[in-house]
Amino acid sequence: MVKLSLFVGALCAASAAAFAPASVGPNAFTRVAATLPGAAVDSNGNNVAVKNLLTDVESSGLLTKVAQSGLLSNAAAAGISLKKLEPLLALAAENPDILVVVEAAGPELLPLLPKLIELAPPALPLLAAAVKISPGLLSAAGLASFAAAVGAVVVIPDDTVAEVAAQTLAVGVLGAAGAASLAGSAVLGKITK
Numbered sequence: 001m002v003k004l005s006l007f008v009g010a011l012c013a014a015s016a017a018a019f020a021p022a023s024v025g026p027n028a029f030t031r032v033a034a035t036l037p038g039a040a041v042d043s044n045g046n047n048v049a050v051k052n053l054l055t056d057v058e059s060s061g062l063l064t065k066v067a068q069s070g071l072l073s074n075a076a077a078a079g080i081s082l083k084k085l086e087p088l089l090a091l092a093a094e095n096p097d098i099l100v101v102v103e104a105a106g107p108e109l110l111p112l113l114p115k116l117i118e119l120a121p122p123a124l125p126l127l128a129a130a131v132k133i134s135p136g137l138l139s140a141a142g143l144a145s146f147a148a149a150v151g152a153v154v155v156i157p158d159d160t161v162a163e164v165a166a167q168t169l170a171v172g173v174l175g176a177a178g179a180a181s182l183a184g185s186a187v188l189g190k191i192t193k
Contacts, residue, residue: 135189142181
């Protein structure tokens with residue numbers, strides 16, 4: 001009988017503890033985050049790499065340069081708005097595998113982001129001009145790029161190592177440009193409807 005009463009008492013105590021709030025402060029989060037591989041955090045639990053990236057974005061004046069480039073006004077003139085980006089977010093929500101891949105690639109992509117921030121200001125005028133291109137023209141450019149890749153394989157002989165390297169380079173560059181054009185036209189077509 002004593003064993004039964006001890007068991008019932010332990011069961012009640014364990015179930016009552018399950019409803020008690022756990023005390024989680026910034027120090028507990030910092031300890032957990034510090035144990036993750038490659039996670040460098042400050043005393044508040046912020047990722048140091050992300051914090052440095054945001055500081056670089058602020059110090060470079062990237063958002064001011066975006067506003068001055070005319071990218072936003074060209075996007076608005078082309079019919080692109082945040083409201084029209086909602087279908088892309090819904091597509092991402094319907095396919096959680098995409099988000100898992102992006103999240104898994106996060107630690108490897110994080111070191112590349114400062115270089116992207118550094119290269120962004122010179123690319124802004126190109127993006128502002130690219131927003132004005134119609135999706136149909138972009139699709140045609142993608143198909144032409146694929147055709148040029150096939151043409152490079154047919155026209156360039158493969159008698160020497162240098163010629164095979166030239167074929168490979170042409171197919172790689174033109175194939176990537178074609179894929180980027182078709183993907184860009186699909187995205188532009190979806191958000192400018």
